[in-house]
Amino acid sequence: MRLFGFVASLGLLVKSVTAIDLVLEDEASVKSAASTIAFGLASLYTGNNTGDTPGNLPDPYFWWEAGAMFGTLIDYWALTGDDSYNAITSQGITHQGTENGDFMPRNQTRTLGNDDQGFWGMAVMSAAENNFPNPPPDQPQWLALAQSLFNQWASRWDEENCGGGLRWQIFQFNNGFNYKNSISNGCFFNVAARLARYTGNETYAMWANKIYTWQETVGLITEDHAVRDGVHVNLADHTCESTDPNQWSYNAGIFLHGAAVMYNATNASSIWRTRVDGLLASATATFFNESILFEQLCEPSGFCNNDQRSFKGYLTRWLAGTTQMAPHTFDIIHPLLLADAAAAAKACVGSPPAPAFKGHAGTACGFRWTTGGFDGSTGAGEQMNALSAVMYTLVDRVAAPVTADTGGTSKGNPMAQAHEEVGEKPITLGDRVAAGFLTTAIAMGLVAGCAFVII
Numbered sequence: 001m002r003l004f005g006f007v008a009s010l011g012l013l014v015k016s017v018t019a020i021d022l023v024l025e026d027e028a029s030v031k032s033a034a035s036t037i038a039f040g041l042a043s044l045y046t047g048n049n050t051g052d053t054p055g056n057l058p059d060p061y062f063w064w065e066a067g068a069m070f071g072t073l074i075d076y077w078a079l080t081g082d083d084s085y086n087a088i089t090s091q092g093i094t095h096q097g098t099e100n101g102d103f104m105p106r107n108q109t110r111t112l113g114n115d116d117q118g119f120w121g122m123a124v125m126s127a128a129e130n131n132f133p134n135p136p137p138d139q140p141q142w143l144a145l146a147q148s149l150f151n152q153w154a155s156r157w158d159e160e161n162c163g164g165g166l167r168w169q170i171f172q173f174n175n176g177f178n179y180k181n182s183i184s185n186g187c188f189f190n191v192a193a194r195l196a197r198y199t200g201n202e203t204y205a206m207w208a209n210k211i212y213t214w215q216e217t218v219g220l221i222t223e224d225h226a227v228r229d230g231v232h233v234n235l236a237d238h239t240c241e242s243t244d245p246n247q248w249s250y251n252a253g254i255f256l257h258g259a260a261v262m263y264n265a266t267n268a269s270s271i272w273r274t275r276v277d278g279l280l281a282s283a284t285a286t287f288f289n290e291s292i293l294f295e296q297l298c299e300p301s302g303f304c305n306n307d308q309r310s311f312k313g314y315l316t317r318w319l320a321g322t323t324q325m326a327p328h329t330f331d332i333i334h335p336l337l338l339a340d341a342a343a344a345a346k347a348c349v350g351s352p353p354a355p356a357f358k359g360h361a362g363t364a365c366g367f368r369w370t371t372g373g374f375d376g377s378t379g380a381g382e383q384m385n386a387l388s389a390v391m392y393t394l395v396d397r398v399a400a401p402v403t404a405d406t407g408g409t410s411k412g413n414p415m416a417q418a419h420e421e422v423g424e425k426p427i428t429l430g431d432r433v434a435a436g437f438l439t440t441a442i443a444m445g446l447v448a449g450c451a452f453v454i455i
Contacts, residue, residue, distance in 0.1 A: 040359025055092035071123035101140030118187025129401030162240035181230030225278030310381030
């Protein structure tokens with residue numbers, strides 16, 4: 001990895017042929033560029049149209065990516081102060097959260113993966129941590145929604161196969177049920193760590209450490225802190241010796257940020273610092289080419305699918321969040337954010353016809369940031385990536401995420417849990433886990449004894 005001199009010049013002007021002028025470290029310029037890109041992203045959303053379902057992106061986007069988009073828009077508001085998209089964000093999240101507060105909407109439930117729910121869970125954690133305007137009192141609240149997901153995941157923790165871990169899919173009739181992947185467990189880890197920091201409750205911290213330790217034990221986080229994609233469950237002996245070694249940027253990012261949150265929540269403990277520094281070194285070595293972020297598994301060949309074309313934006317988000325939780329990483333990460341912002345702005349010069357892009361002509365963002373221009377690829381993932389690249393250069397200009405003790409206003413419900421899920425037995429471990437929040441001293445022993453029950 002080499003950091004070029006151009007990122008050291010904080011007054012760098014990025015214009016050339018682009019319709020987006022970006023002066024790095026000029027707050028007004030960054031906000032203006034982010035506004036243009038955010039408009040292009042929001043123009044792809046149809047959930048607020050008459051007859052459409054709030055919270056859904058149109059085909060070909062899966063449900064989880066809408067949750068990722070709303071998480072991006074929450075951070076956009078927190079970083080820029082622009083509330084243009086707050087209404088659609090609140091409407092979309094609360095609708096998909098459902099009246100049960102469980103992120104299991106009827107039109108999605110049978111195909112849900114644990115990671116699908118996770119991107120909605122991380123969005124509501126961002127809402128709570130940034131004091132995003134709260135929903136009406138008669139609707140599920142941001143913190144309570146995240147706690148509901150935590151309880152659902154705790155109830156699905158599978159000790160019988162591979163000694164722990166979440167499966168990719170929730171229901172056994174879906175392909176992938178016998179795969180335990182890093183992104184599903186990463187969502188659980190990330191949310192648990194953030195709940196631990198936000199609430200101060202040791203039960204969440206215990207689970208965050210349990211999840212991370214399991215990832216190491218099963219080989220999904222290696223000794224050199226590479227994060228592998230997942231393991232296959234051997235149905236004959238219940239082991240997980242068949243590993244998918246592929247490395248994706250969002251897997252690295254989700255564990256890096258969660259580890260940084262735990263470092264912050266544990267008052268800079270040495271074990272979490274070692275994990276943060278190791279994960280950061282691995283991620284920067286793997287996913288940066290001449291200081292520019294790229295999806296190394298599929299981007300060079302041009303075969304990234306619709307999902308994979310959004311991964312870079314999440315790593316960017318979590319790199320920025322890491323600087324807030326572990327300030328000693330700022331000098332490493334900030335130059336990378338600047339370089340990515342400059343490269344992403346140069347890629348936002350496309351003018352594809354609607355419905356592929358409905359934003360301002362000449363501002364569609366491409367996928368590759370290494371070409372110096374628009375590569376012809378466009379969509380929600382590409383816009384989210386570029387928006388993240390630009391707006392997260394402001395991360396050092398805003399306050400760190402709040403907690404319940406430092407001004408957080410979102411109402412929680414540690415007893416929140418899902419209704420009976422189609423195709424499964426009623427959730428019982430959620431009762432045990434949630435009960436621990438009422439008597440924390442008893443909880444540590446109780447959870448240790450019964451937290452491994454399978455649904």
